[in-house]
Amino acid sequence: MSAAHSAVPAAFTRGLDDPACRDPREFGGKAAGLAGLCAAGLPVAPGFAIGAAAYRAFLDESGLRAAVVAALEGGDPAAAADQLGAQLAAAPTPAAVDAEIRQRYQRLCEQSGVADLDVAVRSSATAEDSATASFAGEFQTWVDVVGAEDVLAHVRRCWSSVFAAQAIGYARNSGLDPAAVEMAVVVQRTVRARAAGVMFTISPVTGDRSRIVIEASWGLGLAVVGGEVTPDRWVIDKVGLGIVEFTPGDKRIEYRRGGAAVGVDPARWAQPCLTDAQVISLARLGKQIERQQGCPQDLEFAVEQDQPAGRELVLLQRRPETVWSSRPHRPRFDASHPVTRWISGAVTGNRAGG
Structure with missing residues (x-):
């Protein structure tokens, strides 16, 4: 491993082998489950998680949080999704989040010995897989994502999926406030x-x-x-x-x-x-x-x-x-x-x- 990538800042990301990644409130049910498997020495594809702090920074720095609350005040999930979709797509990724994800992906490539590693990018909502509400099937996983730019694009797709019509409706039907659902993301080497x-x-x-x-x-x-x-x-x-x-x-x-x-x-x-x-x-x-x-x-x-x-x-x-x-x-x-x-x-x- 090169000296330039021997360490990665941990404000927004953690390796799946990091004990902090086992906190579902910050890294979601999917990441916490995988991190627990890693801690037990069980076979898991290597990777890292992007915490809900990155998602919060995305909403806050883009000024979209107020728009989210306003859109969700209506009763129609489809209308809210349509209203937010274009705004979320156009909002920039915070610079610090962008840089940290790039470094973490580069480190995963180096560890795997592949310059542009194929990875799976997986949503890990903080309300997901809890005892009272399972969002299985409401959020997506993408495989064969290659290169830092594509990884970042799919991380943004995970963030935007919080406000898909189906996810908004499911959250409400489960007694959850859709605005309170936060999205972490798991990035792992693709398993063939x-x-x-x-x-x-x-x-x-x-x-x-x-x-x-x-x-x-x-x-x-x-x-x-x-x-x-x-x-x-x-x-x-x-x-x-x-x-x-x-x-x-x-x-x-x-x-x-x-x-x-x-x-x-x-x-x-x-x-x-x-x-x-x-x-x-x-x-x-x-x-x-x-x-x-x-x-x-x-x-x-x-x-x-x-x-x-x-x-x-x-x-x-x-x-x-x-x-x-x-x-x-x-x-x-x-x-x-x-x-x-x-x-x-x-x-x-x-x-x-x-």
């Missing part, structure tokens, strides 16, 4: 995923805490969480760590990069995208994290291509499971639907079969 998916350390259909449920498909996890494929599904006994059920999916598309999906060879449509050994290793990680956190977990993971067995599993996100835990009564659902579709429907208020 051979397969990816989600894992719940509780059955989200029955609430059975003795089960771990994994759903996965080929490529990046976009096709799984977006409901574009029927993923493979495994149910694992949490105590004995044995696979008790496997349901093959129908995986006809995959996202190899952040652009459009591509077709999957028909021979792989029903072929399991994870080996039994990978399933058990993931379940073991899930069990360990649940024990550390003291409650059922909702995890996202990837199987990184071109990595040897035992080093290919990467954890992308950790948060408390909220759908079942916040609904003590038996939910109305169609048990034939994939778990991820039911989870997504519950978050958006459009549950399958309910």
Whole structure:
């Protein structure tokens, strides 16, 4: 590492391995979850977080805070989003924030040995993934972002997404003041995923805490969480760590990069995208994290291509499971639907079969 980038100021950013990054009030649920995984020595792609202080500086130095409050006084989220969109796009990034993000990205490039590293830029709202409100699905992640200019542009997109119509409406429906939601951002090395998916350390259909449920498909996890494929599904006994059920999916598309999906060879449509050994290793990680956190977990993971067995599993996100835990009564659902579709429907208020 060059001397010019041996240290990075920490007014607005922190490495995911920095204990300060574990504060969800400043760095949001996504960053705090990843930082906790780092602290436990679990496999996480390297990166850094941009705290809500940078977002506050953006609103304050641009003079937009009063405009935000005024726009949100109306009752129509779409009108507020339209009113704020152009103003947010035109506002400059504070110079100190700009410089610190550039230095942090350069340091990540140097650590990875790549001049212009491909990264994922991920929203991490300070109200996200809390016990009372999960913004999963309301804010976006972009992958294959290359170069400091593109990173900065996508950080601004994360900030602007706070005032998207859907996010404003969701915040209000959750009893939150949209103006009080602040946005942190996670920047990580892009994981080239051979397969990816989600894992719940509780059955989200029955609430059975003795089960771990994994759903996965080929490529990046976009096709799984977006409901574009029927993923493979495994149910694992949490105590004995044995696979008790496997349901093959129908995986006809995959996202190899952040652009459009591509077709999957028909021979792989029903072929399991994870080996039994990978399933058990993931379940073991899930069990360990649940024990550390003291409650059922909702995890996202990837199987990184071109990595040897035992080093290919990467954890992308950790948060408390909220759908079942916040609904003590038996939910109305169609048990034939994939778990991820039911989870997504519950978050958006459009549950399958309910």
